[in-house]
Amino acid sequence: MTPAPSRPARADALRNYERLITAATNAFAEHGPQVPLDDIARAAGVGNATLYRHFPTRQALLEAVHHDHIEALVHRAGDLATAHAPAEALRLWLDTVVAQGSATRGLAASLLAVIGTSTESWCRKEIFAAATGLLQRAQDAGEIRSGLTAPQLLKLVNAIALATEGDPDRTQQAHTLLDFLFDGLRVQA
Secondary structure: OOOOOOOOOOHHHHHHHHHHHHHHHHHHHHHOOOOOHHHHHHHHOOOHHHHHHHOOOHHHHHHHHOHHHHHHHHHHHHHHHHHOOHHHHHHHHHHHHHHHHHHOOOHHHHHHHHHOOOOOOHHHHHHHHHHHHHHHHHHHOOOEOOOOOHHHHHHHHHHHHHHHOOOOOHHHHHHHHHHHHHHHHEOOO
């Protein structure tokens, strides 16, 4: 998997990069993904030009902040595919996507933004591949209805995560909504 963006080589640039990631992580957690980028640069103690040199777009910054979460989702998909039946692997992965998305403010919005764009990025490529692999496997086994695509499934699941991320009982709410969604996806006997 390719990290995004690549980390700077110079020590001062690396310090600025790390400060920006820390400031953005805190800002996204406190205020959500639409926090002004100027505020993030100010909190990191750098100028706007430094922020944009490292992260030319808000999406690039969101992906960098959530890189480890996204990478964990991709690895989890691979692990589940080898250890579980197709529909069960898909369901367990969707549980993980919803749990991380509703617990990590900004992650669901970041994933929804990347799903809705035609711009290729490491995040889009990796998440689509993970979702497609699990979904196709479950559809090929005749356990999940055909016609649904990975981008559509990801939109539905991230919408659940986004809708529940502020709820005090977000885990239960997300799980209940995912139950309804998954029941609708199953092939009816």
